[in-house]
Amino acid sequence: xxxxxxxxxxxxxxxxxxxxxxxxxxxxxxxxxxxxxxxxxxxxxxxxxxxxxxxxxxxxxxxxxxxxxxxxxxxxxxxxxxxxxxxxxxxxxxxxxxxxxxxxxxxxxxxxxxxxxxxxxxxxxxxxxxxxxxxxxxxxxxxxxxxxxxxxxxxxxx
Amino acid sequence: xxxxxxxxxxxxxxxxxxxxxxxxxxxxxxxxxxxxxxxxxxxxxxxxxxxxxxxxxxxxxxxxxxxxxxxxxxxxxxxxxxxxxxxxxxxxxxxxxxxxxxxxxxxxxxxxxxxxxxxxxxxxxxxxxxxxxxxxxxxxxxxxxxxxxxxxxxxxxxxxxxxxxxxxxxxxxxxxxxxxxxxxxxxxxxxxxxxxxxxxxxxxxxxxxxxxxxxxxxxxxxxxxxxxxxxxxxxxxxxxxxxxxxxxxxxxxxxxxxxxxxxxxxxxxxxxxxxxxxxxxxxxxxxxxxxxxxxxxxxxxxxxxxxxxxxxxxxxxxxxxx
Amino acid sequence: xxxxxxxxxxxxxxxxxxxxxxxxxxxxxxxxxxxxxxxxxxxxxxxxxxxxxxxxxxxxxxxxxxxxxxxxxxxxxxxxxxxxxxxxxxxxxxxxxxxxxxxxxxxxxxxxxxxxxxxxxxxxxxxxxxxxxxxxxxxxxxxxxxxxxxxxxxxxxxxxxxxxxxxxxxxxxxxxxxxxxxxxxxxxxxxxxxxxxxxxxxxxxxxxxxxxxxxxxxxxxxxxxxxxxxxxxxxxxxxxxxxxxxxxxxxxxxxxxxxxxxxxxxxxxxxxxxxxxxxxxxxxxxxxxxxxxxxxxxxxxxxxxxxxxxxxxxxxxxxxxxxxxxxxxxxxxxxxxxxxxxxxxxxxxxxxxxxxxxxxxxxxxxxxxxxxxxxxxxxxxxxxxxxxxxxxxxxxxxxxxxxxxxxxxxxxxxxxxxxxxxxxxxxxxxxxxxxxxxxxxxxxxxxxxxxxxxxxxxxxxxxxxxxxxxxxxxxxxxxxxxxxxxxxxxxxxxx
Numbered sequence: 001x002x003x004x005x006x007x008x009x010x011x012x013x014x015x016x017x018x019x020x021x022x023x024x025x026x027x028x029x030x031x032x033x034x035x036x037x038x039x040x041x042x043x044x045x046x047x048x049x050x051x052x053x054x055x056x057x058x059x060x061x062x063x064x065x066x067x068x069x070x071x072x073x074x075x076x077x078x079x080x081x082x083x084x085x086x087x088x089x090x091x092x093x094x095x096x097x098x099x100x101x102x103x104x105x106x107x108x109x110x111x112x113x114x115x116x117x118x119x120x121x122x123x124x125x126x127x128x129x130x131x132x133x134x135x136x137x138x139x140x141x142x143x144x145x146x147x148x149x150x151x152x153x154x155x156x157x158x
Numbered sequence: 159x160x161x162x163x164x165x166x167x168x169x170x171x172x173x174x175x176x177x178x179x180x181x182x183x184x185x186x187x188x189x190x191x192x193x194x195x196x197x198x199x200x201x202x203x204x205x206x207x208x209x210x211x212x213x214x215x216x217x218x219x220x221x222x223x224x225x226x227x228x229x230x231x232x233x234x235x236x237x238x239x240x241x242x243x244x245x246x247x248x249x250x251x252x253x254x255x256x257x258x259x260x261x262x263x264x265x266x267x268x269x270x271x272x273x274x275x276x277x278x279x280x281x282x283x284x285x286x287x288x289x290x291x292x293x294x295x296x297x298x299x300x301x302x303x304x305x306x307x308x309x310x311x312x313x314x315x316x317x318x319x320x321x322x323x324x325x326x327x328x329x330x331x332x333x334x335x336x337x338x339x340x341x342x343x344x345x346x347x348x349x350x351x352x353x354x355x356x357x358x359x360x361x362x363x364x365x366x367x368x369x370x371x372x373x374x375x376x377x378x379x380x381x382x383x384x385x386x387x388x389x390x391x392x393x394x395x396x397x398x399x400x401x402x403x404x405x406x407x408x409x410x411x412x413x414x415x416x417x418x419x420x421x422x423x424x425x426x427x428x429x430x431x432x433x434x435x436x437x438x439x440x441x442x443x444x445x446x447x448x449x450x451x452x453x454x455x456x457x458x459x460x461x462x463x464x465x466x467x468x469x470x471x472x473x474x475x476x477x478x479x480x
Numbered sequence: 481x482x483x484x485x486x487x488x489x490x491x492x493x494x495x496x497x498x499x500x501x502x503x504x505x506x507x508x509x510x511x512x513x514x515x516x517x518x519x520x521x522x523x524x525x526x527x528x529x530x531x532x533x534x535x536x537x538x539x540x541x542x543x544x545x546x547x548x549x550x551x552x553x554x555x556x557x558x559x560x561x562x563x564x565x566x567x568x569x570x571x572x573x574x575x576x577x578x579x580x581x582x583x584x585x586x587x588x589x590x591x592x593x594x595x596x597x598x599x600x601x602x603x604x605x606x607x608x609x610x611x612x613x614x615x616x617x618x619x620x621x622x623x624x625x626x627x628x629x630x631x632x633x634x635x636x637x638x639x640x641x642x643x644x645x646x647x648x649x650x651x652x653x654x655x656x657x658x659x660x661x662x663x664x665x666x667x668x669x670x671x672x673x674x675x676x677x678x679x680x681x682x683x684x685x686x687x688x689x690x691x692x693x694x695x696x697x698x699x700x701x702x703x704x705x706x707x708x709x710x711x712x713x714x715x716x717x718x719x720x721x722x723x724x725x726x727x728x729x730x731x732x733x734x735x736x737x738x739x740x741x742x743x744x745x746x747x748x749x750x751x752x753x754x755x756x757x758x759x760x761x762x763x764x765x766x767x768x769x770x771x772x773x774x775x776x777x778x779x780x781x782x783x784x785x786x787x788x789x790x791x792x793x794x795x796x797x798x799x800x801x802x803x804x805x806x807x808x809x810x811x812x813x814x815x816x817x818x819x820x821x822x823x824x825x826x827x828x829x830x831x832x833x834x835x836x837x838x839x840x841x842x843x844x845x846x847x848x849x850x851x852x853x854x855x856x857x858x859x860x861x862x863x864x865x866x867x868x869x870x871x872x873x874x875x876x877x878x879x880x881x882x883x884x885x886x887x888x889x890x891x892x893x894x895x896x897x898x899x900x901x902x903x904x905x906x907x908x909x910x911x912x913x914x915x916x917x918x919x920x921x922x923x924x925x926x927x928x929x930x931x932x933x934x935x936x937x938x939x940x941x942x943x944x945x946x947x948x949x950x951x952x953x954x955x956x957x958x959x960x961x962x963x964x965x966x967x968x969x970x971x972x973x974x975x
Binding site: 197198203204207208210211227228229230233234237262263265308309311316317318322340341342343344345346347348349351352353355356358359367370371372374375377442445446447478 | 523526527529530533619620621622623624664665666667668669670671678679681682748749798802803804805806807810811815818819820821823824825826827889929933936937939
Binding site: 025038039070094147149 | 527644645647648650651654655657658661665667668670672673675696699700702703704705706707708868869870871873874875877878881882885886887889891894895898901909910911924928931932935
């Protein structure tokens, strides 16, 4: 038998590591009071055990050549340019939403994600995203009285 | 009893203020922000929104703004509220549930860090059994617990909550280790009631309002109330008169931001007091079965500190706090 | 016949112009919030509670009931079109529904879900009208032991979504159960897997995980395949509406889903999600074209959609007959009763006959309104898929933000959404199915809690699950579903 360290084998390793983390965290749960016949740590230990078994099985499958090659779409090289733009969009949204507010952060994300999927007109994208986000913001604040993320712009305008 | 005594005290206090320096303590405000450390629709939210209605109707405050920050019985919302230092136009609705949650979740912040303004309402807990239960009173149930604590299962809300605290206190009073009380936690009042109606557990504990209708319809038998004395309108003997010296009220009240000035605190207390004595508020409380147990000022501050100590003790005995 | 007279009174209340208007506003609002992930009927009704100070009780409850039913209709729309479930009960709908949309049958998927919802809602409401008291007495026989056995039966349904490999499918399932355990343990108050974050104490919202895995994860995946042109949507094909064959394949799932949804919904701890799992499983087993499952089988939309609407009716059974709030929405509606000084309890039907029958009548009306409103809307909704692809995917991301950050204002929730999305990307890359994560997340903690309740009550005696007849029957059913097919095959081979 010919063992290969495929990407799939690393998935097995990751699942094993996950099982270890679950085990460690389960061991931190304090002992349960008398009345609880089955304590709060029983299920967590069970999950950790099951994950360890499944991780080992995946590792073996991975070392024997893995399963990813069965579907050619899985092993295509990622389009790094597109991945960069979408990752940037999500990161910008995450970083900016608390201060800039929902409308601006979402519009920026909208422009980045559009770019990711091949749009070549960043200004138009930003405009559409801004209109959509502002519409949603107003709809919520006027319709239901919910503030879905007030920031600089919302404080100034609304 | 308690109600009337507090009422007298607060009217006296308000009268004294009015006599001394009326203009400084105007009993109206332009704007009041309500901070609810729970989801819309829950008990604290309803308290806040009912306050809004009463204050608007009585012309005390016209402009209201609500903020809900739900999570973990208020343990998520409190730190954020404590960050609003010195802001004199905001009130947080909280209560006994938060005291317990902060202790059980080992929260780094304390409810006493906020400025206590007033205790408004409360609800006594009631012990019920299914109608076909052999236990007709608390003595009989207590005897069963003493004989074998494991054989008596208690349905109630989440572990460490008001219901569980009462069960722990009853156990302690009976000389049974609280940890040994067979407590079965349900997610909220509906599922717990369903289990009791179906006779799945021996007994159950919840706020009186939760069970009142089932008791009136004869689907549950109420055998003990956690009040100091018999309550008007509630035909249930107290735990105390049946030899179990336990008292517990699930109170709700309001708190100001930390570090507010004495004047800001007095102003907030004045509007809340005026609201609590308005007929609009009293009507709403009657409608909702909320017992009014108004307490303000330093007395309330001392009460909160005492509750923190008392509940911490019970939770330790239950094995939920260290 | 007394019931019919009561119902007639109810209709005379509900058919007044004002109350019809309330029903219309409610259904419109319900549809809108159903579409939005994270914003459910419970929160909406809670936000609208102040109207109880201005409107009479009948009007308010007719409005609330419209919102409640409307949300169930609306939730499926985004599941189908955008793979972004609006409600936890419509997560299963997105499995086949979105696949149908991708192969150009969005119109049929939306139509079967709207008509199925109407059938289920109407039959469910008939159930409330005529058999509610009976159903509720049966439902009270369910104790923790029975619920645990029901969860075990529901776990069998995961076999319908395991995908290409049982190992990977089960890994997904256990991952989901783990996600479900995060937070404070109800039975003992201990925090589990919260990593010191207060925000995790109440657990993770299943909608955040579903939107993260399905919408964010899928969009990340499509982005990474962009250069290879793998993110194409097939254009709409065939008729916008359901074909004759699609009708034929839909009506039985509608009825079966209704039966499952109403009966499980009426159980005080039944919920709306479990019947959708069971319905999906049964439809896959009974389908004449099981190979289409996973690629857009209409039965997999019709059944679960009927199930979630019927469960909405089922939940009203314990609420109206006993005053028991068994779902978040029911709990809020009960608190609305209180602001009218009405204490809902077992005597509600007697003391508030006009209100209750008016409410029931308005449920029939809301269902008709929703059908009339939603069928023509199908033509509008499918236009969403004609939006240029860059904007469509960007819009889905904005939508997902509203559903998480917008509702909770917590950057941690948004970070969680994206973390789940990244996990979803890797699951997609290594061919792990995502649906078992959701099933595990919903069923795992329920099964755990019921097991522990049952064992606390029985003082540790494990035999309760077998000595209680109902529980034993449910376990037998689970065993049959799991091992039946294998045994059947073995028997045939020998014979």
